[in-house]
Amino acid sequence: MDATKARTAANGETPVEQRLIFFNQALREAIDEEMTRDPTVFVYGEEVGVWGGSYNVTQGLLDKYGPLRVIDTPISEALIGGAAVGASITGSRPVVDFMYQDFMGIAMDQIVNQAAKNRYMFGGKNALPIVYRAAFGAGIGNAAQHTQSLEAWFTHVPGLKVVAPSNAYDAKGLLKSAIRDDNVVLFFEHKALYRERGDVPEGEYLVPLGVSDVKRAGANATIVSYARQVQFALQAAEQLASEGIDVEVIDLRTLYPLDIDPVIESVKKTNRALVVHEAVRFGGFGGEVAAQIQELGFDYLDAPVKRLGAVHAPVPFAEPLEMASFPSVESIAQGVRELMQGI
Amino acid sequence: MDATKARTAANGETPVEQRLIFFNQALREAIDEEMTRDPTVFVYGEEVGVWGGSYNVTQGLLDKYGPLRVIDTPISEALIGGAAVGASITGSRPVVDFMYQDFMGIAMDQIVNQAAKNRYMFGGKNALPIVYRAAFGAGIGNAAQHTQSLEAWFTHVPGLKVVAPSNAYDAKGLLKSAIRDDNVVLFFEHKALYRERGDVPEGEYLVPLGVSDVKRAGANATIVSYARQVQFALQAAEQLASEGIDVEVIDLRTLYPLDIDPVIESVKKTNRALVVHEAVRFGGFGGEVAAQIQELGFDYLDAPVKRLGAVHAPVPFAEPLEMASFPSVESIAQGVRELMQGI
């Protein structure tokens, strides 16, 4: 059960006072609290210190924790990726900022061949409490090399966990869990969410990794998504409600380990599923989700599982092209309509 | 229609004499012929020259074409990946050897952000006739960092084509097509196939990219696969035939662009599909294929599309563990049996 909902609907009577903060503030609080709690937690990456992180997530931390625990690095992504392995297996807990997911290709070997495999290939003894953070997603005119959604790559690599929150509340709770996790966690932050506000309670709470969340209950169709597209899905659901289509929206939150049960439970009820992500449709994570839905819920499906994702092109710069290249509230609503008609 | 079959069953009477050569010889012939045909084709990578390629694919080419067209590089994978971009857009046709697919992580940025996006983001004018070759796959005790099957990563990146042949005949014809293609082609060679022989005719022929091939016709179930697992699937099909299960085996050959039509045609007939690959099952290319099959063939399916792939672990070294970690003839046969029972 999601604490946001618990808070806003407590007793159905006196809702607790909200504390609306930005998504990036929520992330900052998570790191700050964990750095205070555990002296082995430290932050490094490009521009995390003086600059405060390219989206201000680490602002103020250098002043608070000093240059030994908040380290600006050169533009050396392979070093950045691999140093976390050495630091973590020897007893530190790095929270690493890659800025943009797009830059992680440079560090791919260190993440995939070194970090992800270290524990298993060396016999299962090491702990690698690493969080690799990166911004991803489209919509703000950053063009082809600063806009990708590459989470599918990482879900395919055993040894990695993959998280992608959709709101400030989850972001904080998930990041705290990620920092406390003894495994390598990829933490992906949709860049269009940083300046969205969410209700985040004061004080300590965690959102566990590997637990999907029903963000909206509904009877006629199930939308499965994560990160910013959950917000679009919720808006589409509102629109569809006025058309008499009652949509359930499930936020995966963690892509690996994948909590598919709530999705299958939902499909048993709605008999229809739409999987939505901002990543390119072809070869995207939606394929895994769709495949699992039909594997586990075949007898309940009244229509093929439908997938929405970005077109098969790099992300274009021009606004009309960029906006047409990935799912929108409207295309999601249309997707559900088609799903209802079995198209 | 596959020329191998045409040759062995010509007129059903006098089969043409076979020319059995190794998979790596077939690849060498492809490169050799294309280098002779087109002086702008050149080869570079680690150990392609004196050594002749880690699996002897480029053996003899240095002597034949000299050090300007067969270039040994240092262990500098990012340079190796990116140099192809500069060379190709200015008029050369590089055939690049990455040795192991596992090492491509180091060059991931150059392949994904530079090569794949160059044409589109610069307005669709440039040609990038690049072939990136690499060995992949498990089964020979190479352990975690030399055994991965990472093709799914590349299928997810617009701007790339992805090829993975299953036999010597296709390998030669596909590689020649890849070298003549004006786009970036990832050419993946299963390392356990290099020393398998296949019937390869003398002289010129091409196998087009983007065309799936029915390697065995059957009525009861469809196996969709590529690379070495096609061979396993064909063996499993023989086994199953003796049990009265008539299996159709489709070799995708090219993963992008994906030729799904023959798969859907097949499923219309068999009503059952099993997708098999050696890559990790979760997040693998099988998800895309399974999702497309149920999208396009939903009404014809009598059971959920089933997927087989490697377990969710790095590839272990010990033989019993490694062999148990990815699909085998036996597990494919068992998969089909389960599929027939709707499990």
Added chain:
Amino acid sequence: MAARKPKAAGKKARGASKKSKLPGKEMLEWMYRTMVRIRRFEEAADRAFQAARMRGALHFYIGEEASGTGVCAALTDSDYITSTHRGHGHCIAKGGRLDLMMAELFGKATGYCGGKGGSMHIADLDLGNLGANGIVGGGLPIATGAALGSKLRDDDNVTVCFFGDGAAPNGTFHESINFGALHDLPIVYVCENNQWGMGTHVSDTNAGPGIVTRADSYGIPGVMVDGNDVFDVFAKTTAAVKRARAGKGPSLLVCETYRHRGHTVHDQAAYRDQADVDEWMARDPIERFRKTVTTAKAMSKKKLEAIDAEVLQEVEAAVEFAASSPFPQLDTLLQGVYTDV
């Protein structure tokens, strides 16, 4: 209007004119016009951005004009360059058209890339500009590959690879220069040390006695350049290009310069020391050029002003062209990913 470089900048040996230490008149005019085109173009882009006529981000080259200009003055039209995220100046110096560039920044169909690239992704193969790059350090292997291609094809071209002080600690720097040096490739690696990479000073990202000293360990010349003096840049690039064209291999040039603005249009650059800023501002390359040529009586104030006026007009026309151009049609969305798919 035409910004054609004088023939003198062709493949034949050239450089300082014989009479004075300054290049000839045509070249001087080209240099001045080029530097002013860069600055005015970016000032106009800045205004357009502030007026919300553009989106994304812009990385201004203002203050570094002498570097790109001096380098490209030493190149032929068929020589290649690779550029960076801060690429407007390189593109203009290599002969790029302001109207097509501005339209691209506006995301218009008439832009260099049909609106698909934006500020960080402009290329013009016809002018030998192999493209800007959103990935810091991403251009080094590409440039090296272009030079390798030239060697294979024996096309007599030289490639110039621009990159920043921030890219110098990247693995691509090392891999590329090592390879270029091993094969004596026709390439000049030009590090534009503008002292900063986002908010991090070069001294916090590059260990050792200076980026230029790395050249020694690859066995290639390392040359310090006053990146705010277009003549110094021109002379030293000319020598390096000559060497490269003669098959003697790469050089590493480090142009010491300064970005006047923040890292992007969004950045106020509060992390900088004002004294340092002032010192560098005083070395403004355009001002310096004006002073030098007027003092030497190589160009008249009138001529300079005439060029100023022409450029202003060109820039205005470019903005007008961009503003009045249509956005790309949605049916172009999937065009250009492949040649055939």
Added chain:
Amino acid sequence: MAARKPKAAGKKARGASKKSKLPGKEMLEWMYRTMVRIRRFEEAADRAFQAARMRGALHFYIGEEASGTGVCAALTDSDYITSTHRGHGHCIAKGGRLDLMMAELFGKATGYCGGKGGSMHIADLDLGNLGANGIVGGGLPIATGAALGSKLRDDDNVTVCFFGDGAAPNGTFHESINFGALHDLPIVYVCENNQWGMGTHVSDTNAGPGIVTRADSYGIPGVMVDGNDVFDVFAKTTAAVKRARAGKGPSLLVCETYRHRGHTVHDQAAYRDQADVDEWMARDPIERFRKTVTTAKAMSKKKLEAIDAEVLQEVEAAVEFAASSPFPQLDTLLQGVYTDV
């Protein structure tokens, strides 16, 4: 049997014994035993491989024993190393157990990694061995991160990062050493230049006057080491470790050495010049050690032979242990990927 390093190799300053230029008796014995353990272990592994008792590939360290041994002699048990694909020697020199190693090479459940790693993937965190690596150059960032961790945790450990001449042109070399130098990390980068990377000579992969000269451009000491002389390796590593431990930052040591065998067990190394091979063979580090210590009367022939015999026995026992151990159970297949999933 015990291969414990003498206390003298602890954190306190040490090095050459006072009387002669040679280290003390205990250290001499440890050095000899270590080098012989490496060689005999690999010879036995080779036999087992040829007898098809192993699969995959083996990269022999034979001929390079003085390098790993001399380096590790200068380290404490809690100091860290990162190793390479050619990692048997490093593992043994850091105190690794032959039985667990051999069982791992056999892919047995009793091996260092339960059979999951194999020859290229052995680590022993208890001994500070952070692991071998199948990715050339892959260990440099990891080692640098371990040293960063030591600085943060103030644990007084030094990390030694082993890598080959073939790894030196990789981007990780540059990124790692630059970062190590920027932060004065407690690390020693040890390049084992065995002249070859697979079939490519070091002169064809590394431009410039020598890998060691790159140190200059990062502002750290670059030290040439006779990698076939365990005493030279020991002395120079000791100095570099001392410097690192004192917070003065990294050094780059280049140990000139030679691999006697082909690149892997499969390689006949036909690409080598026989005169060159002969010259290097004559510098065999174990033979040299024997000659030096017997000439100096620092160790008796009898003692050397006693150690030879003990090591042979240890190796035989290791093979026996490996051969008689069971393969891993299939239920271990998914164990160890995560701590919890």
